Amino acid sequence: MTAIRLEPRVAGLRSRMRGEVLTPVDDSYEAARKVYNAAIDRRPAIIARCVDAADAIAALRFAQENHLPLAVRGGGHSAPGSCTCDDGLVVDLSHMRSVRVDPQNQTVRAEGGCVWGDVDHATHAFGLAVPCGFVSTTGVGGLTLGGGIGYLTRRYGLTIDNLLGADVVLADGSYVRASADENPDLFWALRGGGGNFGIVTSFLFRAHPVHTVYGGPIFWPLSNGAEVLSQWRDFILKAPEDLNGWFGFVTIPATPPFPERYRGETMCVTTWCYTGDLSGAESALRPVRSFAPAAMDFCGPMAFPALQSMFDAVHPPGLHWYWKADFFRDLPEGAVDLHLRYARTLPSAHSTMHLYPVNGAAHRAGRSETAFSFREANFAEVIVGVDSDGSSGERLREWARSYWSALHPFSAGGAYVNMAMDEGEEFVRAAYRENYPRLARIKDAYDSGNTFRINQNIEPA
Ligand SMILES: Cc1cc2nc3c(=O)[nH]c(=O)nc-3n(C[C@H](O)[C@H](O)[C@H](O)COP(=O)(O)OP(=O)(O)OC[C@H]3O[C@@H](n4cnc5c(N)ncnc54)[C@H](O)[C@@H]3O)c2cc1C
Numbered sequence: 413m414t415a416i417r418l419e420p421r422v423a424g425l426r427s428r429m430r431g432e433v434l435t436p437v438d439d440s441y442e443a444a445r446k447v448y449n450a451a452i453d454r455r456p457a458i459i460a461r462c463v464d465a466a467d468a469i470a471a472l473r474f475a476q477e478n479h480l481p482l483a484v485r486g487g488g489h490s491a492p493g494s495c496t497c498d499d500g501l502v503v504d505l506s507h508m509r510s511v512r513v514d515p516q517n518q519t520v521r522a523e524g525g526c527v528w529g530d531v532d533h534a535t536h537a538f539g540l541a542v543p544c545g546f547v548s549t550t551g552v553g554g555l556t557l558g559g560g561i562g563y564l565t566r567r568y569g570l571t572i573d574n575l576l577g578a579d580v581v582l583a584d585g586s587y588v589r590a591s592a593d594e595n596p597d598l599f600w601a602l603r604g605g606g607g608n609f610g611i612v613t614s615f616l617f618r619a620h621p622v623h624t625v626y627g628g629p630i631f632w633p634l635s636n637g638a639e640v641l642s643q644w645r646d647f648i649l650k651a652p653e654d655l656n657g658w659f660g661f662v663t664i665p666a667t668p669p670f671p672e673r674y675r676g677e678t679m680c681v682t683t684w685c686y687t688g689d690l691s692g693a694e695s696a697l698r699p700v701r702s703f704a705p706a707a708m709d710f711c712g713p714m715a716f717p718a719l720q721s722m723f724d725a726v727h728p729p730g731l732h733w734y735w736k737a738d739f740f741r742d743l744p745e746g747a748v749d750l751h752l753r754y755a756r757t758l759p760s761a762h763s764t765m766h767l768y769p770v771n772g773a774a775h776r777a778g779r780s781e782t783a784f785s786f787r788e789a790n791f792a793e794v795i796v797g798v799d800s801d802g803s804s805g806e807r808l809r810e811w812a813r814s815y816w817s818a819l820h821p822f823s824a825g826g827a828y829v830n831m832a833m834d835e836g837e838e839f840v841r842a843a844y845r846e847n848y849p850r851l852a853r854i855k856d857a858y859d860s861g862n863t864f865r866i867n868q869n870i871e872p873a
Pocket residue numbers: 448483484485486487488489490491493494495505524525544545546547550551552553554555556557558559560561562606607608610611612613727830831866867868
């Protein structure tokens with residue numbers, strides 16, 4: 413209905429934008445409205461495919477003039493679908509993906525719709541990398557604004573610890589720069605506060621010398637799961653910062669390179685990234701290889717972008733996702749036992765549980781130095797129920813909720829905002845703790861009408 417009402421006015425928006433403006437009558441609308449999580453099925457009235465900041469400003473103004481809900485789409489990966497909406501306008505940045513590397517100053521400027529594969533591709537040619545995540549298809553926008561946990565976290569910090577500045581379209585249509593020197597309060601809020609404060613049309617990052625790393629997954633049978641999880645926990649708390657490795661429970665896919673005898677079996681996995689001198693890699697990994705006899709060991713030297721994209725095919729778009737998250741300072745034996753109990757009941761081939769280390773360099777920032785609060789946490793847990801066609805959705809959600817509830821009493825009391833569904837205000841407050849009131853004041857200063865509310869929302873003070 414909204415789309416029909418607006419159709420006469422859409423011509424005006426088209427004349428103000430260089431990018432495409434799609435409505436439900438356009439052939440490419442159906443493909444354009446899809447997001448990564450197929451459980452999200454929303455029908456925006458307008459998808460404004462911006463190609464530059466001027467387009468983003470025009471689209472934002474149009475939404476406001478017509479009192480439309482506004483969503484901002486970066487990489488489209490958020491599990492709750494915070495990049496789309498029903499009957500509103502989507503500022504779609506997915507055609508803004510240019511990356512410019514400055515090798516002399518070791519900085520990288522990435523447009524707001526990039527995915528990490530765009531950045532990895534551009535930086536690798538110069539022997540550089542920006543701390544990002546664990547897959548290459550995730551958007552730079554959402555991942556950065558929520559924090560950014562990945563293979564380089566222990567060595568170089570969260571993605572936000574490497575953010576030097578951002579160009580932002582604010583709710584009033586103005587265009588500002590946020591950095592340590594310009595609008596420092598906005599810059600503080602952008603580093604963890606999500607998409608609450610504006611449309612970031614470009615990010616400026618510090619890059620680091622990372623080219624060929626020694627990395628990949630090592631798998632163990634679930635019968636060794638408790639000892640592997642306990643040993644990984646103890647090891648990663650003290651490991652050198654140039655070594656990073658996350659822990660998970662997974663079902664072995666029925667494809668090469670996995671031997672047929674393991675296909676379909678639930679196993680535990682640790683996946684490593686060693687960024688030190690390659691001559692020291694084998695000795696850095698030696699303690700890991702003695703956790704227990706491994707079933708499969710795929711670790712070796714590889715280009716950093718190859719490690720970053722290694723699991724892209726395991727997580728294709730179009731599956732139905734539900735996830736729950738928490739931070740942990742410690743994982744006592746009682747927590748390890750519970751993890752193993754739920755690992756034995758993984759409810760589908762894609763369902764999984766991951767524990768990411770968030771110590772090392774990420775601990776060097778204080779808990780109020782950026783909006784991201786849980787600086788003293790050592791582990792970020794995410795429990796994921798994934799269904800191929802949505803038919804088992806409730807069963808998978810129930811499994812994920814039950815697993816999360818069992819572990820929650822051991823948690824630090826809050827979670828990573830980027831790995832949660834829409835959990836409501838209490839969840840958001842718990843994620844930001846004492847940073848919440850300052851975030852709410854900054855929200856009030858920059859977006860008092862809560863234009864940017866389709867996200868892990870911070871209400872204006
Ligand atoms: C398969 C998979 C793997 C993941 N792996 C990791 C990981 O390794 N590490 C990690 O930290 N997280 C990871 N995540 C979580 C990820 O950080 C979030 O899903 C994040 O929201 C994705 O960002 P996006 O830009 O792709 O999403 P979108 O859905 O496009 O956006 C998410 C939110 O950010 C806002 N936003 C996006 N871009 C902009 C922008 N330019 N300006 C203003 N607001 C913007 C949106 O409005 C929305 O509120 C993963 C997610 C998936 C599905």
